Each structure stands twice: as structure tokens, then as C-alpha cells.
Amino acid sequence: MSVPARESGARSGAEPDGLEDRLRRFATIWSRAIFPVTATSLTRSEFERHLLPLARDLCDALHARPFDPSPAHGTGTALVAAHCTDPDALSRTLGVVDSYLVLYCGEAGPALSGEELRARCARLQHALAAGYAQALRERTRVEQESIARSALTARSFAEQALHATEARFRAVFEGAAIGIGIADLEGNVLEVNGALTRMFGGLEHHVRGRKVSEWVHPEDAPQVWKLYGELVRGERDHFRVEKPFYRGDGTVLWTNLTVSLLRDAEGRPQYQLALMEDTTERRLLNLRLRYEATHDALTGLPNRTLFFERLDKALSAGEGQRFGLCYLDLDGFKAINDSLGHAAGDRLLVEVADRLQSVATRPGEMVARLGGDEFVALTTGADTQRQADELARRILAALATPIRLDGRELTVRGSVGVVEGPAGERGSAEVLRSADITMYRAKSAGGNRFERADPEADARAITRHGLTTALPAALEREEFFIEYQPLVHLGDGSVHGAEALVRWCHPQHGVLGPDRFIPLAEHTGLIVPLGRWVLQEAVRQARFWSRPHSDGGPLRINVNLSPTQLHHPGLVADIVDVLDRSGLEPGALCLEVTESALIGADEDLLKPLRQLAEMGVDIALDDFGTGYSNLANLRRLPVSVLKLDRSFTQGMQQHPADPVDLKIVEGIVSLAHSLELAVTVEGVETGVQAEQLRELGCDTAQGWYYARPGSPDRIHSLVLADAV
Numbered sequence: 001m002s003v004p005a006r007e008s009g010a011r012s013g014a015e016p017d018g019l020e021d022r023l024r025r026f027a028t029i030w031s032r033a034i035f036p037v038t039a040t041s042l043t044r045s046e047f048e049r050h051l052l053p054l055a056r057d058l059c060d061a062l063h064a065r066p067f068d069p070s071p072a073h074g075t076g077t078a079l080v081a082a083h084c085t086d087p088d089a090l091s092r093t094l095g096v097v098d099s100y101l102v103l104y105c106g107e108a109g110p111a112l113s114g115e116e117l118r119a120r121c122a123r124l125q126h127a128l129a130a131g132y133a134q135a136l137r138e139r140t141r142v143e144q145e146s147i148a149r150s151a152l153t154a155r156s157f158a159e160q161a162l163h164a165t166e167a168r169f170r171a172v173f174e175g176a177a178i179g180i181g182i183a184d185l186e187g188n189v190l191e192v193n194g195a196l197t198r199m200f201g202g203l204e205h206h207v208r209g210r211k212v213s214e215w216v217h218p219e220d221a222p223q224v225w226k227l228y229g230e231l232v233r234g235e236r237d238h239f240r241v242e243k244p245f246y247r248g249d250g251t252v253l254w255t256n257l258t259v260s261l262l263r264d265a266e267g268r269p270q271y272q273l274a275l276m277e278d279t280t281e282r283r284l285l286n287l288r289l290r291y292e293a294t295h296d297a298l299t300g301l302p303n304r305t306l307f308f309e310r311l312d313k314a315l316s317a318g319e320g321q322r323f324g325l326c327y328l329d330l331d332g333f334k335a336i337n338d339s340l341g342h343a344a345g346d347r348l349l350v351e352v353a354d355r356l357q358s359v360a361t362r363p364g365e366m367v368a369r370l371g372g373d374e375f376v377a378l379t380t381g382a383d384t385q386r387q388a389d390e391l392a393r394r395i396l397a398a399l400a401t402p403i404r405l406d407g408r409e410l411t412v413r414g415s416v417g418v419v420e421g422p423a424g425e426r427g428s429a430e431v432l433r434s435a436d437i438t439m440y441r442a443k444s445a446g447g448n449r450f451e452r453a454d455p456e457a458d459a460r461a462i463t464r465h466g467l468t469t470a471l472p473a474a475l476e477r478e479e480f481f482i483e484y485q486p487l488v489h490l491g492d493g494s495v496h497g498a499e500a501l502v503r504w505c506h507p508q509h510g511v512l513g514p515d516r517f518i519p520l521a522e523h524t525g526l527i528v529p530l531g532r533w534v535l536q537e538a539v540r541q542a543r544f545w546s547r548p549h550s551d552g553g554p555l556r557i558n559v560n561l562s563p564t565q566l567h568h569p570g571l572v573a574d575i576v577d578v579l580d581r582s583g584l585e586p587g588a589l590c591l592e593v594t595e596s597a598l599i600g601a602d603e604d605l606l607k608p609l610r611q612l613a614e615m616g617v618d619i620a621l622d623d624f625g626t627g628y629s630n631l632a633n634l635r636r637l638p639v640s641v642l643k644l645d646r647s648f649t650q651g652m653q654q655h656p657a658d659p660v661d662l663k664i665v666e667g668i669v670s671l672a673h674s675l676e677l678a679v680t681v682e683g684v685e686t687g688v689q690a691e692q693l694r695e696l697g698c699d700t701a702q703g704w705y706y707a708r709p710g711s712p713d714r715i716h717s718l719v720l721a722d723a724v
Contacts, residue, residue: 022104023059027052030096034079037086047082054078058101058128062120063109069120069127076131080139090132094125094285115371119293119305126289133282137256141240144178144275145260152182152262152273179255179276185232185269187212199255199278201247212272217244217252228259234269237261242279254280296369298346299353307368307376308428314380315431317423324388324420326377327435328356328395331413331447333373344405349373351405352412355398360391376435388420392450415443416450468520470506475530479505482537483709487556487680487702490694497556497590498715499702500538502530522564531565536578541712543584558590558620563597572608575617586616590641594622598637606638613638620680625668634675642672644698646683652692653685662696669697 031048040047054075061071079089101124102117112120173180179196183189192207200207212228220243227239238260245253255276262271294306302310314323330352337345349369356367356375364380377395379387395416402409417438419431426434434453442451474480484498504512521527542557565571579586591612598605598621613619620641621634625648634642648665651658672679684690684703693701707714 019059019105019108022108023052023055026059026096026100026104027055029100030055030093033092033096034084034089037084037088037092039083039085050082058097058124059105059108061124062101062105062117063112065110067120067123069123072124072127073131073134076128076133077135079132080135085136085139090129090282093132094129097121097125097128115297118297119303122289122293126286126293129282129285129289133279137277137279140178140277141256141258141275144176144180145258145273147176148173148180148273148275149262152271179274179278181207181274181276183212183272183274185272187232190271196276199253199276200245201249215245217246219244231259231261232269232272234261252280253278254283296353299350299369301353301357301375302366302368304368304370307366307370307378310366310368310378311428311431314378315423315426315428317380319424320382321380321423322382322384322421323423323431324379324384324391324418325431325435326379326388326392326395326450327417327419327432327439328375328377328414329439329443330373331415331443336410340406340408347405348403348410348412351403352399356395359394359398362387365391376432384420388418389450389452392416392418396448396450413448415439415447417442417453418450419453464520467506467509467512467517468524471517471521471524471526471530474504474506475526475533479507480530480533481505482534482541482712484541484712484715485702485709486707486715487558487700488706490690490698490701495555495715496700497542497558497588499558499592499709500534500541500560501709502534518562522562525564527562527564528568531562532574532578535559535575536582539578539582539584539589542588543582544712545715546584546588556588556590556618557584558592560592560622563594566593566597566605566608572611575612576615586612587618590618590620592620592622592643593639595624601637606636610638613640634671634677639677641678641680642668643680643682644668646681646703649681649683649689649693652689655688657688657692662692665693665698666696673697 027048030051031044035044035047038047042050057071057075061067061069064071076090079093084090084093098121102114102121106112106114106117173191173193176193176195179199180191180193181189181196182191189208189210189212197207216225221241224241224243227236227241230236231239238258240256240258243255243257245255247253256279257277258275260273260275261269262273264270294303294309295301296303311323311325314321317323333345333348336348352373352375353367353369356377360367360377360379362379365377367375367377369375377391379391381387396414399412399414402411404410417435417440419435419438437457438451438453441457442449445451481503482500483503484500486495487497487499488494489496502514502518504517506512518527521530538557538559542555545555545557561571568574575589575591579589591609593609609619618641619637619639620643621637621639622643623645624642625645644665648661648668651661652665669679678699679697681693681698681701682703684693684701684705686705690701690705
């Protein structure tokens with residue numbers, strides 16, 4: 001087969017042609033390939049215009065969502081209708097589609113990977129070939145059956161009248177391109193033509209004189225011989241099936257077989273007529289296209305398509321059947337790709353695939369590559385609870401031996417998520433999602449291990465994902481609000497200020513505390529706009545409180561800063577802008593930074609905090625005592641407040657208080673005051689605890705003993721009460 005060479009400049013730096021121009025070029029190449037072998041009365045330009053809508057159908061099918069290859073089936077049918085029935089017409093068409101469809105139409109729709117486009121193209125070729133074959137078979141069957149019937153009629157007439165008609169029958173019978181055989185109702189083969197003899201290897205004695213019942217083949221469809229029995233009994237007039245036969249040399253001949261019942265003038269069954277079309281090469285082509293569409297081009301493993309077919313089959317198995325799935329992701333593969341190049345990465349993947357295939361050889365086991373460095377292994381049977389774990393261990397053991405590439409030994413590690421269970425309870429998408437989530441749990445635990453699926457962990461991961469995707473819209477829809485917890489002077493019990501604590505009023509999950517979404521906002525970067533909104537709202541509220549409380553000095557508002565906000569280059573400018581717009585004095589704002597965020601902080605990180613402190617903004621070191629920082633470092637940090645973590649004061653809730661806790665708190669307070677730092681204590685829950693902290697010299701406190709976080713109106717009432 002030959003197709004025109006790809007046109008130079010198709011991928012040049014020039015401005016790309018429009019889709020319609022590329023489709024015309026595709027139709028031109030297609031026309032040049034098959035016009036010489038097409039029995040049509042059209043001119044070449046007319047034939048090219050005839051192919052253009054077929055090219056457009058293939059382009060649309062290539063990008064359809066969801067993908068559906070059936071339009072290509074119609075393209076094959078249309079080719080036969082246009083008299084493109086020469087054997088070369090199909091192979092040349094498939095060559096043109098394989099070489100040029102993705103090239104000219106690959107960018108005509110939604111963005112798809114090259115691998116996905118090639119897989120779709122292969123399935124379109126398969127559908128086109130199937131449509132072509134079906135149309136050609138039907139056309140040939142109708143024509144040849146008509147010829148055969150006419151020939152038999154002519155033969156009967158010749159026996160009664162003219163010898164010349166016998167010669168005409170022989171000419172038609174022997175000259176037919178399709179195999180024709182005639183047998184009696186007992187199955188004895190009476191006549192075969194040359195085409196049928198050639199199909200069976202050219203030896204007529206292997207065909208003539210045999211009984212039809214001798215042509216049983218192990219791959220016969222169950223209904224073949226049932227239909228045959230009905231035909232010879234006169235219960236049906238014809239049937240059509242796909243049937244294999246053994247040739248004399250033992251090879252297999254695949255055919256489209258049509259068997260018709262011939263009756264005499266009185267309508268009594270007399271003969272059976274068989275028409276055979278050799279489909280062996282077409283079947284091999286379909287098998288090749290099927291293989292390409294269901295196997296990974298790099299590793300030769302089954303791909304995502306075939307894996308899901310097997311998984312769906314396993315999940316729909318009968319009662320008592322179970323399945324086990326191992327989802328493998330290589331640890332650190334990106335680093336190998338980046339450092340050694342993609343060619344080395346591909347060789348590594350091939351070696352990994354070979355090792356996986358070598359360990360998944362037991363009945364009911366298969367390995368597939370989903371893409372990139374992700375592989376799956378499936379096991380089925382009645383005892384997959386044990387088999388799935390054992391398969392995961394074999395996979396990790398197979399990766400334990402270093403792989404040698406370009407003179408280097410590379411240690412390959414993997415994280416495996418294992419899902420196991422009875423068939424019939426879950427769909428394939430749910431199973432794979434659970435395996436993916438479980439694999440990431442194994443990776444988070446350090447990798448080079450496997451974890452079993454846990455429904456509760458799956459639910460938490462799915463919820464986290466849902467919250468992560470909903471965060472941006474939640475800020476736009478104003479689903480966040482702030483509650484305030486008062487900060488109280490331990491000396492006189494008056495309200496000193498309040499800490500702003502953000503909440504999320506989620507439409508499905510209700511009110512969520514910051515521990516549920518702040519880490520997600522940090523991970524996605526949304527913490528910067530969310531933090532700015534919290535700052536604006538808290539400062540605006542503090543300005544409102546300060547007006548009736550002006551005689552007693554400014555009411556402080558404490559706002560938390562996350563590590564990501566500390567690294568944001570616009571932090572200082574944002575805070576200055578918020579203060580300027582609200583009119584709040586800088587001294588009324590206290591920014592809380594966790595001790596862990598400042599451990600080992602360099603001057604670049606401390607610089608914005610120093611600028612804010614110089615403006616008069618207080619900086620509080622939050623959760624002090626949990627970060628294991630060197631106490632000497634306090635001297636170089638621009639902080640004015642220590643917020644003592646609640647873990648240091650929990651022992652004071654007992655009576656008598658833990659003397660060790662008392663000494664620790666007393667020492668921290670003494671150190672802080674010597675450095676001219678105020679001390680705030682979190683988690684105060686009892687009056688005894690509050691009194692002890694006051695005696696130890698702590699300055700301010702917050703906790704449920706005073707008030708739980710609440711609406712700003714509640715803090716306002718407390719402030720007014722202090723002012724009276």
C-alpha cells in the first residue's frame with residue numbers, strides 16, 4: 001500500500017490554515033490515494049468533493065465528547081456506496097487516516113493529548129474498516145446470491161432444454177469472486193467453485209465430497225449449528241454467520257458465511273447454497289487495530305481502555321466473586337525525568353512494566369498502565385482479601401532491585417493503594433478513585449509501601465477535595481464570617497480586645513472551623529485573598545468598637561497571619577492600605593504569627609514584620625512553647641506579645657495545680673517581662689486557673705471561662721459593660 005507523502009510545511013512556522021482548508025487538503029490526499037482503484041464515473045475533482053464531507057465527519061468524530069467512533073462506520077459504508085470496492089481501496093484509506101487525520105485535524109477541537117488522539121484515531125480506523133466490510137459483504141452477498149440462483153435456474157433449465165445454458169452456468173459459477181458451494185440436504189458437498197477451492201488452499205479434494213458436518217471449528221458461535229439444523233429441516237430460508245474453517249495445512253480461514261435453502265418448483269427443500277467471503281485479512285487488521293487501541297504503545301501493557309473493560313467485567317461477576325486492585329505510582333519519577341531526560345524515563349517505565357508483568361502471572365491477574373508513571377494490577381477470584389495484599393508485596397519486591405540505566409543504578413520506589421471487595425457493590429470509577437486516594441495515603445506516609453482502602457479516609461479525602469474546589473467561589477459568595485473571642489486583662493477583668501476567628505458557612509456541611517479549611521487555603525494560595533478579607537473585616541469592626549471606648553484607650557483586634565501571607569510581597573502594603581481606609585490606629589492592631597513559622601527565619605522574612613512593628617502594629621508570637629525555638633532568639637524577633645500555648649496551663653485546672661507547670665509558666669513570664677514582652681494565655685477555662693495566672697504575672701488571657709467565640713455584638717456589649 002502507498003499513500004502520498006506528508007506535505008512539507010504542514011507544521012511550519014507560518015500562520016496555520018483554517019480547519020476547512022486542512023479538511024480539503026486531507027480530502028485531496030485521500031482522493032489521490034484511492035481514485036486510481038475506484039470504479040466510478042466521477043472525475044477526480046468530483047470524487048474529491050464527494051470525500052470532503054466524509055473527511056469532515058471523521059474530524060468531528062475525532063474530537064467528539066463523549067467519544068463515539070460510529071460515524072466512521074458510516075464512512076466505510078459510504079465508500080462502498082461510491083464504488084470504492086477494490087481490495088486496495090480500504091487499505092489505502094486506512095493508511096491516509098492513520099497518517100493524516102491527527103496531523104490535519106488534531107487541533108480542531110478541545111485540547112487532547114497526543115496519546116488520546118492516536119488512540120481515538122485507531123478506533124476510528126477500526127470502525128471504518130468494520131463499516132466498509134459490512135457494506136461490501138452485504139453488497140457481495142446480494143449480487144452473488146442472485147448470480148447463484150440464476151445459475152442454478154439456468155442449470156435446471158439446461159438439463160431440461162439447452163446445453164448452451166449449462167455452459168453459461170459454468171461460466172458464471174466458476175467466474176464468481178466469492179466462494180460458492182452446493183450441498184444436498186444430508187450435507188454432502190456436490191459442487192464448489194474455484195474461488196472457494198482457493199480459499200481452502202487450492203486442493204479441491206479437501207472440499208468436494210466432504211460432509212458439511214466435518215467443518216466444525218472450536219470457535220464456532222453456539223448458534224451456528226442450531227441455525228443449520230433449522231435450515232435443512234425447512235424451518236428457515238437462510239442464515240448468515242461469521243465462521244472459521246480449518247484449511248488443509250491446519251491454518252484457519254475466517255469467513256462471512258451465508259447459507260440459503262433452495263426449493264423445487266413445488267416448494268420442497270432440495271439443496272443448500274453456501275456463499276463464503278474470505279475475511280481472514282480483514283480480521284487480522286481488526287485484531288491489530290483492536291490491539292493498538294487497547295495497549296500502551298510504550299510498554300505493551302494493556303492500557304486504560306482495556307483495563308476498565310476487565311475491571312467492569314470483574315465488578316459485574318456473579319455472587320461470591322471478589323476483586324482486588326493495586327494502584328501503583330512511582331515515587332520520585334519526575335526527578336528522574338528532569339535529571340536524565342524523557343528517553344531515560346521511558347526506558348525506566350519499560351523496565352518497570354516488564355517487572356510488573358513478571359509478577360502478575362497467576363490466574364485472574366493482569367497489569368495495565370494508566371499513563372505516566374501510574375500502573376494498576378487487578379486480581380479476581382474468591383479469596384482476594386489475601387491475594388490483593390500479597391500482590392502488592394510482590395509488586396514492591398519487584399521494584400526493590402535497582403534498575404541500571406546509562407551506567408547508573410537507579411533505586412525505584414513505589415506507593416501502592418489497595419482496594420478489595422465483593423463484586424457487584426461498586427462501579428469502576430468509584431473503585432479507582434478509592435485506590436487513587438489510598439495510594440496518596442501511602443505516598444504521604446513516606447512511600448515504598450502499600451495501604452489498604454479505608455472508607456472513612458476516602459470520605460475525608462473526598463470532602464477535602466470538595467472543600468478545596470469550593471473555596472474560591474465561597475469567597476465570592478460571601479460564605480465566610482468572623483467570630484470574635486475577647487482578650488481580658490487579668491488585673492481588672494476588663495476587655496482588652498478580641499481575636500478574629502474566621503468561619504465558613506458551607507451550604508452542605510454547615511459551619512466549619514478554620515482547622516477544616518485554612519490548610520486547604522494555604523495549599524491553594526487562596527489564603528492571601530481570604531486573609532486580606534479577614535483583616536479588612538476585623539479592622540473595620542475594631543474601628544466601630546473604638547468609637548464608644550475611646551476614653552479607655554483603643555480596643556485591640558488580633559488577626560492571625562499564615563506562613564504563606566508572611567512570604568507574600570504585598571503584605572505590608574496591604575496592611576497599610578487597610579489601616580488607612582478604616583482610620584484605625586496601628587497600635588490597635590495585633591498580628592499573630594505562630595512560633596513554628598518563625599523558627600530559623602532569616603532577615604528577609606523578618607523585614608516586613610520589623611516594618612509593621614516600627615509603624616506601631618503589635619506582633620504576637622502565637623502558640624509559644626510548641627515550636628522548640630531557642631529562647632535566645634526572642635531578642636532578635638520583632639514581637640511585643642507572647643501567646644502562651646494552652647498545653648502549659650492545662651495542669652492548672654487541677655487542684656492542687658501541677659507545681660512543675662507553675663514553675664515553667666513563672667519562668668516564661670519572667671523571661672518575657674525582662675524582654676519587655678506582654679504575655680497572653682490561651683485556653684483559660686476555670687476561675688482557679690485565671691487566678692493562678694494572674695498571680696504569676698500574666699497580662700491578658702482568653703478562653704471559655706470568659707467567653708466562647710461569638711458575634712461582634714457580644715464583644716460590643718462586653719466593652720460597653722466595662723466602660724460603665
